Amino acid sequence: MIPLGKAVGIKLFADGALVVGLSEDGPCPARDCGLKEGDLILTMGDAKITSTEQVRQVLQDNGCEPLALTIRRGSRDLRVTAVPTQGADGAWQLGAWIRDSMAGIGTLTYYDPATGSYGALGHGITDVDTAQLMPLACGSIMETTVKAVKKGAVGDAGELRGDFDLSTDLGDLSANTASGIFGTLDPGEFTERLGDPMPVAAAAEVHTGPATILSNVEGDSVEEYDIEILQVVEDSTDGRDLVISVTDPELLSATGGIVQGMSGSPILQDGKFAGAVTHVLLNDPSKGYGILMETMLDAAE
Numbered sequence: 001m002i003p004l005g006k007a008v009g010i011k012l013f014a015d016g017a018l019v020v021g022l023s024e025d026g027p028c029p030a031r032d033c034g035l036k037e038g039d040l041i042l043t044m045g046d047a048k049i050t051s052t053e054q055v056r057q058v059l060q061d062n063g064c065e066p067l068a069l070t071i072r073r074g075s076r077d078l079r080v081t082a083v084p085t086q087g088a089d090g091a092w093q094l095g096a097w098i099r100d101s102m103a104g105i106g107t108l109t110y111y112d113p114a115t116g117s118y119g120a121l122g123h124g125i126t127d128v129d130t131a132q133l134m135p136l137a138c139g140s141i142m143e144t145t146v147k148a149v150k151k152g153a154v155g156d157a158g159e160l161r162g163d164f165d166l167s168t169d170l171g172d173l174s175a176n177t178a179s180g181i182f183g184t185l186d187p188g189e190f191t192e193r194l195g196d197p198m199p200v201a202a203a204a205e206v207h208t209g210p211a212t213i214l215s216n217v218e219g220d221s222v223e224e225y226d227i228e229i230l231q232v233v234e235d236s237t238d239g240r241d242l243v244i245s246v247t248d249p250e251l252l253s254a255t256g257g258i259v260q261g262m263s264g265s266p267i268l269q270d271g272k273f274a275g276a277v278t279h280v281l282l283n284d285p286s287k288g289y290g291i292l293m294e295t296m297l298d299a300a301e
Helices: 052-062 249-255 293-300
Strands: 007-022 040-044 067-073 076-082 096-112 117-120 136-150 159-172 175-177 180-184 209-218 221-232 242-246 266-269 272-281 284-292
Touching: 007 052, 007 159, 040 052, 052 067, 052 096, 096 136, 096 159, 096 272, 096 293, 117 293, 136 175, 136 180, 136 209, 175 293, 180 293, 209 242, 209 249, 209 272, 221 249, 221 266, 242 272, 272 293, 284 293
Parallel strands: none
Antiparallel strands: 007 040, 007 096, 007 136, 040 067, 067 076, 096 117, 117 180, 136 159, 159 180, 175 180, 209 221, 209 266, 221 242, 242 284, 266 272, 272 284
16 A cells, blocks of 8 residues: 555535534424434435435425425434424524535545555544534545644644645545545546555554654645554554554644644554554643554455
8 A cells, every 4th residue: 555644625425414403492393303413314205315405495395394304313214204393584494403514634544556545534524513423425535735733732632724625626535434534536646646555564563662654734745753652452443553652853843743634644664554643632632543554444345
């Protein structure tokens, strides 16, 4: 695999409309019919739901009539019937806050020159309100330039900030899993400037001690920084296979350690591709977690 470390813009469109909250003021048809936070609205009446705008349109077309909804709750699909209520502005509503998409910055982890596929983040994209893995309909990654860094501090993860190039997609987004997001890069200028492939370290080969990460924390430049692997967690079930500490003075000065947007930064050790950065420790932003490459690649299959 070719280790990357390039920051990219990520946009994801959900397969339906995700319920992220229920109204606490006045009538709430969503609560009355049994909707809960984390439910995914798949259909309303005869319409397959693809956006929040479509939800609003179906409600206005339906008016006060009972409206059948198909929702997904966990692994089950359920049918409920809601009776919309009219708000003060005259619009018909369910009394539910919903979301159909997300966008942000993350880091590309690897590129597979044999298949043209990539992996990024090392963890899934979850909804900020429900912490639920966003169900994916489609998505893409875009070129981005890191313009600024909000440094991490105790209790504050910090973040990379950048501009997206909305005119061109670098590739598609085809899977959102707990161990990373995956898709295919478009052939062209980006893939032509990639480095050389590296062997992937077997889980048993990754050990405590010095390592490095590749990360893009300024402009378009990917740099290599020193870290230390403090612990290899056996039988981890949440993708937090490694405990790491940033030791590079330059990276500590620039970011305070690990910040949001660096998730997916490749971890290299002993000339092999060991894993990827995933999370920061909020009580110490110089430390965080990583996922083994073996774990990430298993999720891509």
